[in-house]
Amino acid sequence: MTDSPSSKTAADSSTDTSFAGQVVLINGATGALGTAIAQTLAARGATLILLGRKLDQLDRLADDINQRVLPELPAASRGEPPLIQPVDFSGAAPEDYATLVEGIEQAFGRLDLLVHAMGTAGELAPLAQADLMKFQESLHVNLTAPFALSRSAWPLLEQSERPRVLFFTDRGTEAFGNAHDIAHAGVERMIRQWAAETPQVWITGFDPGAVNSRLRHTRFPGERSEDRQPPCAVMPAVLDWLENGESGAICRQETPNAAL
Numbered sequence: 015m016t017d018s019p020s021s022k023t024a025a026d027s028s029t030d031t032s033f034a035g036q037v038v039l040i041n042g043a044t045g046a047l048g049t050a051i052a053q054t055l056a057a058r059g060a061t062l063i064l065l066g067r068k069l070d071q072l073d074r075l076a077d078d079i080n081q082r083v084l085p086e087l088p089a090a091s092r093g094e095p096p097l098i099q100p101v102d103f104s105g106a107a108p109e110d111y112a113t114l115v116e117g118i119e120q121a122f123g124r125l126d127l128l129v130h131a132m133g134t135a136g137e138l139a140p141l142a143q144a145d146l147m148k149f150q151e152s153l154h155v156n157l158t159a160p161f162a163l164s165r166s167a168w169p170l171l172e173q174s175e176r177p178r179v180l181f182f183t184d185r186g187t188e189a190f191g192n193a194h195d196i197a198h199a200g201v202e203r204m205i206r207q208w209a210a211e212t213p214q215v216w217i218t219g220f221d222p223g224a225v226n227s228r229l230r231h232t233r234f235p236g237e238r239s240e241d242r243q244p245p246c247a248v249m250p251a252v253l254d255w256l257e258n259g260e261s262g263a264i265c266r267q268e269t270p271n272a273a274l
């Protein structure tokens with residue numbers, strides 16, 4: 015369900031090289047929103063580190079950026095070819111997060127932007143019937159792992175002149191969101207807490223509304239895909255938020271015909 019926007023349609027990048035020289039880590043880069051933000055930021059000059067579970071999909075995304083996106087940029091504002099790192103956070107140990115970040119430190123010495131676009135829908139069962147193992151797994155992938163990655167990356171972010179962290183967040187549903195929605199409520203709280211504790215790092219959430227993706231289809235199987243937005247359609251608002259959003263805040267987009 016991931017669409018493949020031209021670098022010029024995600025938002026017109028022909029004169030925008032605002033991410034030139036920026037080092038950006040994208041977690042969940044093989045997903046719908048992760049791929050769209052990777053293409054959008056590469057088209058504006060960012061050097062990307064792409065994390066995802068599947069090596070073949072990471073390779074395809076890196077090839078697309080190398081062959082289609084980077085050549086459209088003037089050489090002076092072009093980022094380096096993306097680095098890819100396959101990783102499954104389901105079973106990650108504390109030292110795995112540190113090892114990942116050490117590699118970035120050796121290559122770049124700093125991190126300017128960390129984007130969290132990783133997530134899993136998990137179960138949709140009511141809480142009274144929730145499977146405990148699946149509940150824990152969903153809380154881990156949707157909340158604990160993004161926290162642990164951010165925590166390990168924090169010292170590298172603090173080396174940046176303008177450190178930023180962006181989470182794709184979800185407002186959730188009143189019922190049947192199971193651990194996914196509880197995790198996202200926790201992510202929103204974590205963003206506020208982190209922003210209050212360390213204001214030198216800009217940290218926010220962007221809730222895109224209904225966007226076509228595997229995760230969205232699992233969560234809302236009855237929703238028509240034409241009532242959702244393609245991921246590239248929300249990129250102009252993401253860019254605006256990255257530039258103008260207030261640290262600690264959540265930007266919520268509406269999708270008029272979607273289930274929620």
Ligand SMILES: NC(=O)c1ccc[n+]([C@@H]2O[C@H](COP(=O)([O-])OP(=O)(O)OC[C@H]3O[C@@H](n4cnc5c(N)ncnc54)[C@H](OP(=O)(O)O)[C@@H]3O)[C@@H](O)[C@H]2O)c1
Nearest residue numbers: 042044045046047067102103104132133182183225227229
């Ligand atoms: N789509 C929406 O309408 C919407 C609305 C609000 C918020 N969000 C949030 O946006 C984020 C991205 O969602 P999306 O819609 O783009 O979903 P998606 O297309 O399903 O992408 C999810 C990404 O997370 C990765 N992932 C899942 N489990 C993982 C694990 N154990 N270890 C490492 N990577 C893992 C997936 O890797 P694979 O490619 O290997 O599966 C994929 O790259 C999620 O946090 C979601 O809750 C989405």
